[in-house]
Amino acid sequence: MDAKELIARRVACEIRAGMLVNLGIGLPSMVANFVPASLGVFFQAENGVIGLGARPPEGMQDPHLTDAGGGFVSAVPGAASIDSAMSFGLIRGGHLDMTVLGGLQVNQAGQLANWKVPGKMVPGMGGAMDLVTGAARVVVAMQHAAKGQSKIVRDCTLPLTSLRRVDLVVTDLAVIAPTEAGLELRERAPGVSLETILAATGAALIVPAQVPEMQLAP
Amino acid sequence: MKGALKAAAAAEMIPDGASLMIGGFMAVGTPERIIDAIVARGVRDLTVIANDTAMPGHGIGKLITAGLVRRVIASHIGLNPETQAKMIAGEIDCELVPQGTLIERIRAGGMGLGGVLTPTGLGTEVEEGKQVVEVEGKRFLVETPLRADFALIGAWQADYVGNLAYLLTAHNFNPIIALAGATVIAEPEAIVPVGVIPPDLVKTPGVLVDHLIVREI
Numbered sequence: 001m002d003a004k005e006l007i008a009r010r011v012a013c014e015i016r017a018g019m020l021v022n023l024g025i026g027l028p029s030m031v032a033n034f035v036p037a038s039l040g041v042f043f044q045a046e047n048g049v050i051g052l053g054a055r056p057p058e059g060m061q062d063p064h065l066t067d068a069g070g071g072f073v074s075a076v077p078g079a080a081s082i083d084s085a086m087s088f089g090l091i092r093g094g095h096l097d098m099t100v101l102g103g104l105q106v107n108q109a110g111q112l113a114n115w116k117v118p119g120k121m122v123p124g125m126g127g128a129m130d131l132v133t134g135a136a137r138v139v140v141a142m143q144h145a146a147k148g149q150s151k152i153v154r155d156c157t158l159p160l161t162s163l164r165r166v167d168l169v170v171t172d173l174a175v176i177a178p179t180e181a182g183l184e185l186r187e188r189a190p191g192v193s194l195e196t197i198l199a200a201t202g203a204a205l206i207v208p209a210q211v212p213e214m215q216l217a218p
Numbered sequence: 219m220k221g222a223l224k225a226a227a228a229a230e231m232i233p234d235g236a237s238l239m240i241g242g243f244m245a246v247g248t249p250e251r252i253i254d255a256i257v258a259r260g261v262r263d264l265t266v267i268a269n270d271t272a273m274p275g276h277g278i279g280k281l282i283t284a285g286l287v288r289r290v291i292a293s294h295i296g297l298n299p300e301t302q303a304k305m306i307a308g309e310i311d312c313e314l315v316p317q318g319t320l321i322e323r324i325r326a327g328g329m330g331l332g333g334v335l336t337p338t339g340l341g342t343e344v345e346e347g348k349q350v351v352e353v354e355g356k357r358f359l360v361e362t363p364l365r366a367d368f369a370l371i372g373a374w375q376a377d378y379v380g381n382l383a384y385l386l387t388a389h390n391f392n393p394i395i396a397l398a399g400a401t402v403i404a405e406p407e408a409i410v411p412v413g414v415i416p417p418d419l420v421k422t423p424g425v426l427v428d429h430l431i432v433r434e435i
Contacts, residue, residue: 049387070246070273081389084317092338124292124314129318
């Protein structure tokens with residue numbers, strides 16, 4: 001299993017029956033592949049659909065039905081189409097049960113930076129700031145390190161997306177829960193030692209007596 | 219009853235320096251024929267208020283490529299490298315706004331409200347230069363309302379009253395900008411006889427729409 005699939009499978013275990021969930025572009029969007037249809041979860045795409053379905057077969061794409069990345073999607077039975085004010089009302093108003101977002105950095109306080117690399121990448125924040133500010137639960141799904149640098153850091157060098165403390169960080173090495181006391185190590189990826197995680201992390205971790213391996217089946 | 223204009227005639231109404239709110243999300247729900255007519259006419263120094271600038275060759279991306287835009291107010295320009303390059307080169311002045319804040323600023327402008335109080339952006343770069351107020355113990359950023367000279371709408375069906383219906387994710391900004399443009403021009407995929415669109419399916423009442431674009435075959 002590659003790192004991204006591992007992360008997506010672990011995040012999928014956080015999703016409960018009947019939730020309304022928004023998945024970010026890229027790695028987070030893979031999470032949907034591991035959520036059983038029987039859970040009755042509705043996925044929201046912030047461009048205006050509740051009940052996002054799988055990519056349609058070739059030739060069956062509808063130019064009026066895309067996800068927030070502009071890719072063709074389908075809609076599940078029970079889906080609703082909404083305008084952007086309703087879409088962000090759901091997000092900001094606390095009606096969204098969970099958002100899963102990619103990350104560039106998470107700091108010691110559990111705050112996320114994921115929208116800008118000054119001078120290099122200035123795409124705009126899109127819906128990220130509203131999602132992190134308003135969702136009932138914020139899960140960050142990201143690789144533990146990029147180009148040999150830990151993405152979990154004492155202080156973010158990149159601009160923050162929100163002051164809000166995220167609820168869970170899932171990486172290819174560990175599951176970390178930001179708490180008032182700091183970043184608490186909750187789980188290890190299969191076969192990954194405590195020492196490996198501590199060496200690969202650029203911030204202090206609170207390490208409980210028991211740190212079990214990730215369970216990947218919901 | 220409203221008459222329908224050719225896209226070229228609609229573009230004739232738009233002067234250099236005009237501000238345009240344009241519907242669409244990555245060009246889904248964007249009025250492409252009006253945009254093509256604006257490019258053909260070469261209207262310059264435009265301000266564009268929209269969710270994004272699509273990608274080169276699509277929707278608002280065509281205005282960017284043609285060098286007609288001086289100012290952009292959008293939430294995301296990441297999929298249009300030309301917008302980013304022109305912003306860095308100083309050719310386009312770009313204000314990036316969180317998506318939920320942008321749509322609410324437009325809604326406030328269109329609905330006669332003096333602004334928006336939102337928690338989004340507190341403590342980030344978005345807060346810089348803005349007023350923060352406390353209401354019932356919670357802090358909010360004060361965001362100002364937005365209006366524009368024109369709202370350019372992409373719709374599915376219209377009738378000659380100007381009522382509009384939309385499909386799926388092609389709603390996006392369209393029903394909201396219909397309130398915030400001084401002149402509202404709608405480009406439907408089809409104009410149907412009055413009465414064909416059931417009242418419950420009308421998302422933009424015709425009273426808001428000034429002009430319809432005829433389908434040219």
